[in-house]
Amino acid sequence: MKWLSKSYVGVVMTFLYAPIIVLIVFSFNQSKSRGAWTGFTLDWYRQLFHNETILQSLMNTLVIAVVSSVIATLLGTLAAIGIVNMKRWQRNLVMNITYMPIINPEIVVGVSLMLLFVWIKSMGVAVEFGFVTLVLAHITFNVPYVILNVMPKLRQMDTSLYEAAQDLGCNPRQAFFKVVVPEILPGIISGFLMSFTYSLDDFIISYFVSGPTSQTLPITIYSMTRRKVSPEINALSAIIFVVVLVVLLAVNIHDAHKERESRMKARARA
Amino acid sequence: MKSKSAAVPYLIWMVIFIVVPLVLVAYYAVTTPEGQFTISYISQVGEYTAVLMRSIWLALIATVICLFIAYPLAFIISRRSGNGQRTMIMLIMLPMWMNFLLRTYAWMTILEKNGLINRFLSNFGIGPLEMINTQGAVVLGMIYNYLPFMILPLYSVMTKIPNSLIEAAQDLGCNTKKILTKVLIPLTIPGISSGIIMVFIPSVSTFIISRMLGGGGNLLVGDLIELQFLGNAYNPNLGAAISLVLMVLILLCMSITNQFGDEEKGELLK
């Protein structure tokens, strides 16, 4: 049984990683055409770092992801606090609408936001398709993830803690920042991280609301795949892969470390 | 902390960026460009029944295959030690962090007529097989891109099943088949239903995969919508009508899947 399950995992992992390995290997290929290996080169990496379009869109992507996930986190955390205190029917109504951007097909969300921005523009408000619309759209699909991450933490929290803090002389603001926020912080952080990654990776919604002045990386990649494809795209994916790998490894090691520490502490206490 | 007012900024946001856009989609779907009421666009959607059916069919196949691949894998992972689990989950999530266009593009390299598989097979005198630009390739693209969405929810319900429960069932004389049908599957229904939703919805509405791997000759409903808004056949009213139909269809599917999941969960809790 053991070898069977091991080989099964191996097969699925091969399936998941084969395309990525192919991309990375061919980023070192001299020939421009896919498929034929003609020799090792680092030219595509060099060209990639001279490709202003790609670098500019990488920058745009990062800025948009940071701005939109920060705003979404603020908005979503406040929203979660308010929603928890709502009456049941109000809460159900708000939550059902909140779920919409998550369960709706992305293309419908993209199209609907595009229609919204076109409509707003036709009313005479100067919204240009580009940075602003992208940030607004990203906040819109990020907020639900923040709410969904923060709500459970709020529910778990003992409300009397907040009251106790006030009884002990905290004003509401202090009570909020000293008692409530630390309690729900893990939810806020995971909501923020989720928003950030979704924002980095989003293509479909961005495709509908982007304009000429601010293309994000996925949109640039899309227009690259629709042309004579240059292996720069492979080099780019190799770099992205390494960055993601490093980040995930770091997070993973950090987690494992923390777990071991807490286990040691528990043992020490025992 | 006790006040609902914290949610006010979000409520305003929600109305502007979630409710109004959906109303706009509905409005576009039932009006002419001149602003008169019409149902001709909605009824025109009927002409594209074949596209909708193909999208649903391919997405269903992809979802079922994902379920069959993911179920054993999630179980195997969930029986590992803490560190092993974490590493495996990281390995599964890692490809998801790469841009999905890049991953899909990589499959082109593999499946092409002069691609890696055919090159490999030609060493044995087989082929060339026709793999790219087929519906099979489109399904493969869907499976590849959305498989992690099936594995993760399954895994998260399975970790909660203690080994002792399975051992108890074995002690009570259950064979493997019975353990599966009487213990594992009923306990993992919530994971199955959310996995199905998370794979089916993006698959049914995708608009890039079919273009990159399917040759663009057989549209899926996502392509059809894109075609009406930013593609080769500008007709936003028709596009809105198709989006509306797609949205309603998906919400219906969702509610059924959810009810099914709820029912089973309800039984278990007794």
Add this chain to the structure above:
Amino acid sequence: MKKLFAIAAVALAMVGTMALPVSAQVTVEDPDYYTRFKGQGKSINVHNWGEYISDGGDGGMDVIQEFEDLTGIKVNYTTFSTNEEVYARLRNGGASYDLLFPSDYMVSRMIQEGMLNPLNFDNLPNYKYIDESFRNTASDPENLYSVPYTWGTVVMIYNTTMVDEMDLGSWDLLWNEKYMGEILMIGNSRDTFGIALKRLGYPMNPENQEQLDEALESLKDQKPLTQAYVMDEIFDKMIGGEASIAPYYAGDALTMMADNPDLSYFFPEEGTNRFIDYVVIPTCSKEQECAEMFMNFLMEPEVAAANIEYIGYSSPNTAALELLPPEVTENPLAYPPDEVIEKTEAWINLSDEMNLAVDRAWTDLLSSDEEYNRWLIPILMVLAILASIGINVTRAYRRRREKALYDSLNGTKTP
């Protein structure tokens, strides 16, 4: 997450040190003209076809970089792949562009629908280089809105190792069952329908619904033979030997043939399309003068020549033609002999109804061959609603029964 930023920062820092300014310095006639806006932080949004400007690859000139260095105007450069896409982006009203590169029929459609700004030819001194025959063309008869960029024809490209010589000569090659699965079709409606119409002996611009329907039928017959409907993906597929036959634009054919010596071309005997691509300024432009400056820059002989050398299309710019080597200007693929030109047809803008009909026929072609009842989806929806109600009802019923059972067993009421 911090790591990610650190890495991004390092990457960006690396870029900063690696970016070496390679400036080839174009010599322009009137440098003062170009430096008017320097230091004012102006920018223009240029929306061009993919692979349609010399970008510094293959040792050529990086036209956009040169323009930015010369004028201090920043160029936001994006690409599209069909005329219809540009039209959709523009009609949609969301994005604002300053410079577009549509083809002839799209120019006249945009003029008709009032989507273009008239040009100020005082700002376009280099217009003097444009050949007389490219002025006052059918698409812009009064010569108010557009400046020609390139021209060309649609030709058949084929792989000599995979296609029999006896099958060549006509558009029929695209309908030849021998090459099932090896045929690529152009991924836009006008080209694909134009070819089908021409093959049937009709004009490439459909005159009525019947012609269009007939063309649609023949394209549906052809669909099983085609591998894909694509635009610039044709480059990769033809160069890599993925497909053996594709109709495409002459200039791109030249580029492909340079990369894969097995490729060759012919002009179909029925005749083909001759197009002119223009540069225009849409009404949403906010920087008309800067856009005109870029237009004028594109007509600088050196720049135009560099572009032509890179993209392979044919030039309407007489001064650029003089700069180009004879093997470029005498190539019969780019500058076909008169007997080929005589048989070409230009696109014209169709009536609104015909445009709509072409769009629908195009969607129809790509949709499916299978026939379904158009009521299937509504029926499915009703079934889904019924199923959802059904589940709820049975669940409520079962719960009540179980509760009754429970009560009768315990003799008490459950909370």
